[in-house]
Amino acid sequence: MIAPLLELHDLQAGYRDVPIIRGVSLSVEAGRIICVIGPNGAGKSTVLKATMGLLRIFGGDVKFAGEVITNVATEKHVDMGIGYVPQVANVFASLTVRENLALSVRQRKQQTVALEEVLALFPELKPKLGAAAGALSGGERQMLAFARCLILKPRLLLLDEPTAALSPLLVGNVFKKIAEIAALGTAILLVEQNALRALEISDRAVVLSNGENAAEGTGAELLANSRIKDLYLGGHGASPAAPREPARAASY
Known part of the structure; x- marks a missing residue:
């Protein structure tokens, strides 16, 4: 059995003194995609921000690679190999694509990968290196945000x-890239409103409601659960997920 890379145990966190999540537990292994879904206001994004050290944790623990990192400064998380792509403001619009990527590695001590290796994963960015990030399409900006993180070789x-x-076509492209990144050995904790598509590519998923674990299981199990579909997926079914590649050692 693969040891978890990330472990959240009874995590409680929020803004100022107001708790938003009230006891969230989950784990993520290398090369696996774990998805967090749930209604608006359930605390999904708060889980990520607390994990990244952007919010004060009131209770519970965050462990990374077996080490407790609860309330450790965000820059330490980055140095340890944790990357974070927020929903908005995830690229510098006035800088070129090349400058965005170069800025990511400046003054960082951890191992990085060559620009060519990142561009091999995101070939659509190669002809855009001299373009301003603000001129990119929505899908291209999201690829650049991924590349900015991956150039630091996060675990x-x-x-x-x-x-x-994003448009339906770009949504499909983004989910395909997420699966490719996981197949290279990177652990992924994904918060996503497009629950149907997210569950199709996820190894496991956690459903949040009112800041707490409401259900969990494999992506396929939750897609087949009529109660989960009625409460959180709008009662819609989903096509069976295509099998993902097994995890390999990171090489991008």
């Missing part, structure tokens, strides 16, 4: 609503 990637406001 864990936290993704907050990566398909928000």
